[in-house]
Amino acid sequence: xxxxxxxxxxxxxxxxNFACWVDTRIxxxxxxxxxxxxxxxxxxxxxxxxxxxxxxRPKFGVIDRTLTPDPIWEGAVxxxxxxxxxxxxxxxxxxxxxxxxxxxxxxxxxxxxxxTGTKNFGLMIDTGIFQDRPLxxxxxxxxxxxxxxxxxxxxxxxxxxxxxxxxxxxxxFIQAKFHRIDENLHDHQIPWDRIVPKLKALGYTGYxxxxxxxxxxxxxxxxxxxxxxxxxxxxxxxxxxxxGGLVDA
Amino acid sequence: MLERTHIxxxxxxxxxxxxxxxxxxxxxxxxxxxxxxxxxxxxxxITVDGVTYPAEQSRIRLGDREYTHAEMAAExxxxxxxxxxxxxxxxxxxxxxxxxxxxxxxxxxxxxxxPPEHQPTIARNQRxxxxxxx
Numbered sequence: 001x002x003x004x005x006x007x008x009x010x011x012x013x014x015x016x017n018f019a020c021w022v023d024t025r026i027x028x029x030x031x032x033x034x035x036x037x038x039x040x041x042x043x044x045x046x047x048x049x050x051x052x053x054x055x056x057r058p059k060f061g062v063i064d065r066t067l068t069p070d071p072i073w074e075g076a077v078x079x080x081x082x083x084x085x086x087x088x089x090x091x092x093x094x095x096x097x098x099x100x101x102x103x104x105x106x107x108x109x110x111x112x113x114x115x116t117g118t119k120n121f122g123l124m125i126d127t128g129i130f131q132d133r134p135l136x137x138x139x140x141x142x143x144x145x146x147x148x149x150x151x152x153x154x155x156x157x158x159x160x161x162x163x164x165x166x167x168x169x170x171x172x173f174i175q176a177k178f179h180r181i182d183e184n185l186h187d188h189q190i191p192w193d194r195i196v197p198k199l200k201a202l203g204y205t206g207y208x209x210x211x212x213x214x215x216x217x218x219x220x221x222x223x224x225x226x227x228x229x230x231x232x233x234x235x236x237x238x239x240x241x242x243x244g245g246l247v248d249a
Numbered sequence: 250m251l252e253r254t255h256i257x258x259x260x261x262x263x264x265x266x267x268x269x270x271x272x273x274x275x276x277x278x279x280x281x282x283x284x285x286x287x288x289x290x291x292x293x294x295i296t297v298d299g300v301t302y303p304a305e306q307s308r309i310r311l312g313d314r315e316y317t318h319a320e321m322a323a324e325x326x327x328x329x330x331x332x333x334x335x336x337x338x339x340x341x342x343x344x345x346x347x348x349x350x351x352x353x354x355x356x357x358x359x360x361x362x363x364p365p366e367h368q369p370t371i372a373r374n375q376r377x378x379x380x381x382x383x
Contacts, residue, residue, distance in 0.1 A: 019283075025361040025368075026325050027288050061361025070361075149366070 004051060016207050017055045017092070017124070017173055018048035024061030024070035031061075037076030041091065042083055049087040055173050057092050057124055067099045074112060077121060084120035092124040092173055098152040100129060101163040113170055122170045126211070128177035131156035131189045135179055137215040161194040164202060172206040174199075179214040181227040185234065192228075196235035200243070208232065251334055255280045255374035256354050260336060263344035263380060270344030273297075273380070274310075275337050279329040280356050280372040287316065287324035291357040291369045293337050297350050302339045304357070310336040347383045352376060 008015065022040050024032045032040075041058055048056045058077075060069035077091055084091055099105045106123070113121055134155045137143070147154050164171075180188045210228055212221045251257060260276025275295055279285065292304025309316045315338070316324060329335060337354070357369040 021283070021362060023286060023289060023361045025359060026286070028291060028322055028359065059362040062364060065364045065366070067362075067364065150364075 001050070008052070015048075015052040015054070016209060017057050017175075018044065018051065018053040019057050019059075020044040020048070021059045022061065022070075022073070022076065024072060031070065032072060034072045034075035034079070037072045038079040041076055041080040045080060045083055045087055045089050045091070049089055053089070055090045055092050055124070057094050057173075060093065065098070066103065066105060067096065068105055069093070069108075074108075077112070078116065081116065081118050081120050085118075089120065090172060091121045094124045094126050094175065095129060096126040096175075097128040097131065097157040098150075100157055100159045101125075101167055106167065110167060110170060122172050123167055124173050124175055125164070125167075125171050126175040126177045127190055127195060128175075128213070129157045129159040130161055130191055130195060131177075131179075132158045132191055133189050135189060137180070156189065161191065161198045164198055168199075168202045168204060171204070174204075174206060174208050175211050176208045176228065176232070177211045177213055178224070178228055179212075181224060181231060185227060185231045187228075187231065192231055192235055196232055197239045200236065200239045251278055251332070254278070254376055255356070255372065256352055256376050256378060257334060258378055260334075261350075261352065261378045261380060263383065264338065265344065267382075270383070271342065272338060272340040273345045274339065275352060275354065275378075276334055277337060277354055277356070277374075279331060279333045279335065280374070281358055282331065284328045284330045285358065287311070287321050287327050287329065289359045289361075290321060290329070291359050292318060292321075293357070294355040295337055295339055296353040296355075296375075297345060299351075302341065306340055308338040310338060344383065345380050347380050349377050349379050352378045 022032065022037050024037065026032045026036070044056050044058065060073045062069055073093070080091060093109060095101065095106055109123055178187060178190045182188065210225045212224050212228070214220070214224060255278050257276040257278065260274065263270045263273050265271030277293065293307065293309065294304050295302045295307065305318045307318070309321055311327065311329065311333070353373065353375040356372040358372060359369045360367070363370060
């Protein structure tokens, strides 16, 4: 633990989101019970809290192609809300391609927030859902097989950026997924030129956390992440210049 | 030091008494970006020189524990961590000839967070590896 915190201090890092999984189909012939799911979430909340994280992102097992979570998610999360509140943590399932914003999966999570009134559960948006042009490389696996088996992952889920209006109040953390930004700071898949102004207009004050998922050649990722940071900052400055400074200052 | 390939050069050897080998073993790197409960690994098939040795007949050694295929499926608490290696012990009376073999591995991972049609997801690797002693 001392080493962990010393490294954070040395590199000027802040723990934000702790990625974790609720492996619902825990055995080939048996799914997790609600109780087992709650135990898993409690363990991850406690561990993440000890390490200084603010959010956990449990990946629930899914039952179909649109990533509908195993129905145990709701009971497992509900039993974890008191602990999350004690620890001042948020539980954030990820809205990830091919699941759009206007979809029963997302609506199920929003309904849960509204029903319970909890402040300890929200949504994480993976910007891969806004992908509106095809991938030209795949981070891993056989590209041609993926084109056939999961075409939406290659050609994009194409969620309109305006749909952020519906749910932004529940989003404290955005996984800034991207695949390729060229030397002209042009992103070939993700429409940052629409996403960043939208987030500014909505007064978003949460996190953006880079997630590079493009070609895996050595050393490429470092430069790609730097380009993304430059691009997002440039778009933010342009928005502020056009709109008379900070919107919510 | 572990190699980047799943199949490791070291640890590829015959097992059992020298004059009465009972099989061979292959050392593999845990091949996913996250740790995995053993129950999420549905089996590891090994192919040597075109002959496949199915997971159901092999055992897996992790640290100083060995698991049959059924024991792996039932083991929900022990985990293979990122950077871990494990060994597949394959029964083959007489073992393998000394020399270079073409070895392939297929680790069947069940990722519950993937859509059902992508389960299991198979991590494959193939390379030449050498048995030093018969």
